[in-house]
Structures are given as C-alpha cells and as structure tokens.
Amino acid sequence: MKITLIVLGILVLGFVIVQIYAMKSQSGIENYPYKVVKRFPRFEIRNYEATLFTSVKLSTNNYKEASGKGFSILAGYIFGGNETNEKIAMTSPVSMSLEDSMTIMFMVPKKFNKENLPKPNQSDIEFKEEPSKTMAAITFGGWANSKKIEAYKNKLKTALDEEGISYSNKFYFFGYNPPFEILNRKNEVLVELQDISKN
Known part of the structure; x- marks a missing residue:
C-alpha cells in the first residue's frame, strides 16, 4: 500500500510538472497578431494582420489525419529539416483550413x-x-x-446569421496547445467575414 501511494505521488508530481512547463512555454510563444473589433455573447470579431506562414496542403478533410500528418511535416521543418539545419521558433496557433483538402499552417x-x-x-x-x-x-x-469542430462551426454560423453578419465559406480551426498539455486547452473555429461595414 505504501509503495502504491509513493508511485501515485510520483505520477501526480510528474503530471503537475509537465503541465506547469507546458503553460510556461506557451507564455513565450509568438502569436498570430489581431485586434478585437467587437465582442458578442457567443463569438467575437477580430482584425488579423497580414502574416507569413509555412504551410502544407493535404488531400483529406479528416481532422485527426490532417492534424497529425500536417503537424509532423511542419514541425520537421522548424526543428531543422531545412537546407541550413536551422531551428525556427514554434508559434501559436496552429491553423487548419476546413476544406476538402485541408491546409495546415504555422505562423x-x-x-x-x-x-x-x-x-x-x-x-x-x-x-x-x-x-x-x-x-x-x-x-x-x-x-x-x-465532430466538435463541425458542431462549433455550425454554432458560429447560427450566431452570425442571428446577428445579420455576412460571412464567406472560408472556415479555419485554430489549436493553441501542444499535445502534452491537458489543462486549459483552447481551440477556435473562425470564418472570414464579408465587408462588415455593410452589416
């Protein structure tokens, strides 16, 4: 019994350390810059700056398949898989276009x-x-x-329709956390808007 408690204690301590490390590492990461234009009860409108991304297009619309393969390819590049073996800092979020052929992007x-x-x-x-x-x-x-991404895509469309805000068919998923971070995970579904001055 005593050994079991010690093992459990070590596992809990290890889990806490990993989560603290994950949260601290996120604080120093460069983010896709934007300004909030207006907040609504269920969503917000943002202006994003022109930004350069590394990207890879995959012939699938399956989130799990695209995120796993796309992340691996782009991570390989920034971890030194390039002509100068140069390491490039990770940024946030990881962006994914919600299309039949998904494009995964790192800022x-x-x-x-x-x-x-x-x-x-x-x-x-x-x-x-x-x-x-x-x-x-x-x-x-x-x-x-x-399933979750599709549900929140529909929630966003419904909320925009209720507010009379016109939107395009360009939807994206943004993921903000590394795979090993369990607490305080953040995800977003976004859509490009039409000219909001006309709404």
Whole structure:
C-alpha cells in the first residue's frame, strides 16, 4: 500500500510538472497578431494582420489525419529539416483550413521573411502570405475532434446569421496547445467575414 501511494505521488508530481512547463512555454510563444473589433455573447470579431506562414496542403478533410500528418511535416521543418539545419521558433496557433483538402499552417516568426527563410527539405512545404482579414471566432476548450469542430462551426454560423453578419465559406480551426498539455486547452473555429461595414 505504501509503495502504491509513493508511485501515485510520483505520477501526480510528474503530471503537475509537465503541465506547469507546458503553460510556461506557451507564455513565450509568438502569436498570430489581431485586434478585437467587437465582442458578442457567443463569438467575437477580430482584425488579423497580414502574416507569413509555412504551410502544407493535404488531400483529406479528416481532422485527426490532417492534424497529425500536417503537424509532423511542419514541425520537421522548424526543428531543422531545412537546407541550413536551422531551428525556427514554434508559434501559436496552429491553423487548419476546413476544406476538402485541408491546409495546415504555422505562423512564421516576425524576424523572418520569404527571402531569409531557409528552404524546406520537403518539397510539399510552401511559404504562404496571408493578407490582413476580418474574422469571427468562437472558442471552445478540451480536446478537438472532427465532430466538435463541425458542431462549433455550425454554432458560429447560427450566431452570425442571428446577428445579420455576412460571412464567406472560408472556415479555419485554430489549436493553441501542444499535445502534452491537458489543462486549459483552447481551440477556435473562425470564418472570414464579408465587408462588415455593410452589416
């Protein structure tokens, strides 16, 4: 019994240490810059700055498959899988387009541009300039999956329809946490808006 309690205590302590490390590591990560335009009870409208991303397009619309494969490919690049073996800092969030062929994107840290980014070893990685855009975002916690993402996509559409806000068919999923972080997980579904001045 005593040994069991000691083992449990070590496991709990290890879990707490990992979660504290995860939360602290998130605090120093560069984020996709935006300003909140307006808050509503279920969502908010944001203006995002023009930003450079590394991206990979996958021929699947399955969240689990796309996120696993896409993350692995892009992580390989920023962890040194490039012509100069240079490590590039992780950023947040990981972005995923919600289409039949999903595109996974990591934001490029501001100190880089297309000219000084090292060339990827994998030919399917592209550098993508995302223009400034206005998007509506709905947030949810826990672990994301295809069913949850689709549910919050529909909730966002319903909320926007009720407010009479026009939106495009360009939806995205944003994931903010590393896989080993269990507490305080944050996920978002976003959609690009039409000209909000007309709403």
